[in-house]
Amino acid sequence: MIYLDTSALLKLYFLEDESELVQQYVMQQSDPLPIWELQQFEILNAFRLKVFWGEMTGSDAEKLVEMFDRRMSNGQYYCPEIDRSELMLTFRSLTKRTPDTGCRTMDILHVACALQLAPELFISFDDRQRNLAKGAGLHVP
Secondary structure: OEEEOHHHHHOOOOOOOOHHHHHHHHHOOOOOEEOOHHHHHHHHHHHHHHHHOOOOOHHHHHHHHHHHHHHHHHOOEEOOOOOHHHHHHHHHHHHHHHHHHOOOHHHHHHHHHHHHHOOOEEEOOOHHHHHHHHHOOOOOO
Protein backbone atom coordinates (compact mmCIF):
# COMPACT_ATOMS: atom_id res chain seq x y z
CA MET A 1 0.00 0.00 0.00
CA ILE A 2 1.15 3.51 -0.73
CA TYR A 3 0.22 6.69 1.10
CA LEU A 4 -0.20 9.88 -0.91
CA ASP A 5 -0.23 13.17 0.94
CA THR A 6 -2.94 15.48 -0.39
CA SER A 7 -0.66 17.37 -2.76
CA ALA A 8 0.37 14.05 -4.35
CA LEU A 9 -3.26 12.88 -4.43
CA LEU A 10 -4.25 16.05 -6.29
CA LYS A 11 -1.79 15.12 -9.04
CA LEU A 12 -4.22 12.32 -9.97
CA TYR A 13 -6.77 15.03 -10.84
CA PHE A 14 -4.63 17.85 -12.24
CA LEU A 15 -1.84 17.60 -14.76
CA GLU A 16 1.24 18.84 -12.92
CA ASP A 17 4.97 18.15 -13.13
CA GLU A 18 4.89 14.95 -11.07
CA SER A 19 1.43 13.69 -12.13
CA GLU A 20 2.85 10.95 -14.34
CA LEU A 21 5.11 9.71 -11.55
CA VAL A 22 2.21 9.54 -9.07
CA GLN A 23 0.10 7.72 -11.65
CA GLN A 24 2.89 5.16 -12.11
CA TYR A 25 3.08 4.49 -8.36
CA VAL A 26 -0.69 4.07 -8.16
CA MET A 27 -0.83 1.73 -11.18
CA GLN A 28 1.92 -0.50 -9.73
CA GLN A 29 -0.29 -1.61 -6.88
CA SER A 30 -3.57 -3.43 -6.60
CA ASP A 31 -4.50 -2.11 -3.15
CA PRO A 32 -6.97 0.76 -2.82
CA LEU A 33 -5.50 4.05 -1.67
CA PRO A 34 -6.11 5.03 1.95
CA ILE A 35 -7.87 8.39 2.04
CA TRP A 36 -8.73 9.33 5.61
CA GLU A 37 -11.22 12.00 6.59
CA LEU A 38 -8.81 14.95 6.75
CA GLN A 39 -7.57 14.16 3.25
CA GLN A 40 -11.15 14.07 2.04
CA PHE A 41 -11.73 17.51 3.56
CA GLU A 42 -8.56 18.84 1.95
CA ILE A 43 -9.13 17.47 -1.54
CA LEU A 44 -12.77 18.50 -1.78
CA ASN A 45 -11.89 22.01 -0.68
CA ALA A 46 -8.90 22.10 -3.05
CA PHE A 47 -11.21 21.37 -6.00
CA ARG A 48 -13.43 24.28 -5.03
CA LEU A 49 -10.50 26.60 -4.27
CA LYS A 50 -9.51 26.25 -7.92
CA VAL A 51 -12.82 28.00 -8.72
CA PHE A 52 -12.00 30.85 -6.32
CA TRP A 53 -8.57 31.25 -7.94
CA GLY A 54 -10.13 31.31 -11.41
CA GLU A 55 -8.36 28.11 -12.46
CA MET A 56 -11.54 26.19 -13.26
CA THR A 57 -15.30 26.57 -13.42
CA GLY A 58 -17.68 25.59 -10.67
CA SER A 59 -19.17 22.85 -12.84
CA ASP A 60 -15.70 21.42 -13.53
CA ALA A 61 -14.96 21.39 -9.79
CA GLU A 62 -18.22 19.57 -9.12
CA LYS A 63 -17.32 16.98 -11.77
CA LEU A 64 -14.08 16.34 -9.89
CA VAL A 65 -16.02 15.98 -6.64
CA GLU A 66 -18.27 13.43 -8.36
CA MET A 67 -15.22 11.59 -9.75
CA PHE A 68 -13.65 11.47 -6.29
CA ASP A 69 -16.91 10.17 -4.78
CA ARG A 70 -17.16 7.48 -7.49
CA ARG A 71 -13.62 6.35 -6.77
CA MET A 72 -14.46 6.09 -3.07
CA SER A 73 -17.64 4.09 -3.75
CA ASN A 74 -15.90 1.90 -6.39
CA GLY A 75 -13.27 0.87 -3.85
CA GLN A 76 -10.32 2.61 -5.50
CA TYR A 77 -10.00 4.55 -2.25
CA TYR A 78 -10.98 3.58 1.25
CA CYS A 79 -11.25 5.38 4.57
CA PRO A 80 -8.90 3.60 6.99
CA GLU A 81 -9.59 3.15 10.66
CA ILE A 82 -7.42 5.59 12.56
CA ASP A 83 -6.84 5.28 16.29
CA ARG A 84 -7.35 8.90 17.34
CA SER A 85 -5.49 8.51 20.67
CA GLU A 86 -2.48 7.01 18.91
CA LEU A 87 -2.68 9.69 16.23
CA MET A 88 -2.53 12.42 18.87
CA LEU A 89 0.40 10.79 20.70
CA THR A 90 2.32 10.38 17.46
CA PHE A 91 1.46 13.92 16.38
CA ARG A 92 2.71 15.35 19.69
CA SER A 93 5.92 13.38 19.39
CA LEU A 94 6.51 14.49 15.80
CA THR A 95 5.96 18.17 16.68
CA LYS A 96 9.16 17.99 18.71
CA ARG A 97 10.92 18.06 15.33
CA THR A 98 9.11 21.18 14.14
CA PRO A 99 11.88 23.59 15.24
CA ASP A 100 14.24 21.67 12.93
CA THR A 101 11.90 20.69 10.09
CA GLY A 102 9.54 23.66 9.84
CA CYS A 103 6.62 21.29 9.17
CA ARG A 104 3.08 22.59 9.30
CA THR A 105 0.23 20.91 11.14
CA MET A 106 -1.19 19.02 8.14
CA ASP A 107 2.30 17.83 7.14
CA ILE A 108 2.71 16.29 10.59
CA LEU A 109 -0.80 14.81 10.59
CA HIS A 110 -0.13 13.06 7.29
CA VAL A 111 3.07 11.53 8.64
CA ALA A 112 1.37 10.52 11.90
CA CYS A 113 -1.48 8.88 10.01
CA ALA A 114 0.89 7.11 7.63
CA LEU A 115 2.85 5.72 10.57
CA GLN A 116 -0.34 4.01 11.78
CA LEU A 117 -1.04 2.56 8.34
CA ALA A 118 2.59 1.43 7.75
CA PRO A 119 2.62 1.96 3.97
CA GLU A 120 5.35 0.58 1.73
CA LEU A 121 5.83 4.09 0.32
CA PHE A 122 5.01 7.58 1.56
CA ILE A 123 4.69 9.93 -1.40
CA SER A 124 4.97 13.67 -0.97
CA PHE A 125 6.62 16.44 -2.93
CA ASP A 126 7.08 18.71 0.09
CA ASP A 127 10.73 18.52 1.17
CA ARG A 128 10.02 19.34 4.82
CA GLN A 129 7.33 16.68 5.04
CA ARG A 130 9.53 14.16 3.21
CA ASN A 131 12.36 14.75 5.69
CA LEU A 132 10.00 14.31 8.63
CA ALA A 133 8.62 11.09 7.14
CA LYS A 134 12.12 9.71 6.52
CA GLY A 135 13.18 10.61 10.05
CA ALA A 136 10.09 8.85 11.40
CA GLY A 137 11.03 5.67 9.57
CA LEU A 138 8.75 5.81 6.53
CA HIS A 139 10.11 4.81 3.12
CA VAL A 140 10.09 7.92 0.92
CA PRO A 141 11.11 7.40 -2.73
